[in-house]
Amino acid sequence: MTNKMIIEAIGYTGSALVLISFLMVSVVKLRIVNSIGSIIFTVYAFIIHSYPTAIMNLCLVLINIYHLVKMSNTKESTRSYDLVSVSTVDSFFTYTIDKLKEDILKFFPNTSLDFSDANTAFIICHEGAPCGIYVGKRNPDENSVIETRLDYVTPEYRDFSIGSFLFSQLQRQGIKAVTYSGPDTLNSEYLKKYDFVKSGDQYIKNL
Numbered sequence: 001m002t003n004k005m006i007i008e009a010i011g012y013t014g015s016a017l018v019l020i021s022f023l024m025v026s027v028v029k030l031r032i033v034n035s036i037g038s039i040i041f042t043v044y045a046f047i048i049h050s051y052p053t054a055i056m057n058l059c060l061v062l063i064n065i066y067h068l069v070k071m072s073n074t075k076e077s078t079r080s081y082d083l084v085s086v087s088t089v090d091s092f093f094t095y096t097i098d099k100l101k102e103d104i105l106k107f108f109p110n111t112s113l114d115f116s117d118a119n120t121a122f123i124i125c126h127e128g129a130p131c132g133i134y135v136g137k138r139n140p141d142e143n144s145v146i147e148t149r150l151d152y153v154t155p156e157y158r159d160f161s162i163g164s165f166l167f168s169q170l171q172r173q174g175i176k177a178v179t180y181s182g183p184d185t186l187n188s189e190y191l192k193k194y195d196f197v198k199s200g201d202q203y204i205k206n207l
Helices: 001-020 027-047 051-072 074-080 091-107 161-172 186-192
Strands: 080-087 121-128 129-139 142-154 177-180 197-199 204-207
Touching: 001 027, 027 051, 080 129, 091 121, 091 129, 091 142, 121 161, 129 161, 142 161
Parallel strands: 142 177
Antiparallel strands: 080 121, 121 129, 129 142, 177 204, 197 204
């Protein structure tokens, strides 16, 4: 392989990663992949002495890093959410569940969307738009513990900041522990991130 072919391969790789990044739903993954692609393309631009292109891509990397650091700041990122208390029979709740049903079942396979026994439900919103749903059951005899029926976040907001926001809000409402006994295949990272401990057939998180 000649030097020219290697240089062109670097350019094509950077361009491909930048394009692929825009196909990603997760904002975090988009910015990470976009940054990698932009770094590679910056190298390519310097090699071919296209300095304006190199500077532009370098600026894109810096912008992505800025936003990734901002999103990783839990205290800062949780300020932009609102917790809306709803009933499982509210039209807003049933509408939201219906609109997100396909992705909910994809992320939580074999999960029942019958919440008739749940007595606690919240919709987490960002700038007025629903981006998360939490449904649980508080036992009257042990009101400080809530059994999770559904803890779902839309793909765009799966950067863990909603989890931090939700648990802080539940703690303010007197909840001392959260339990979860649903499937863990696709959300094991989430359970690990928030220190859920497996106990028998369920996971427990102390707040």
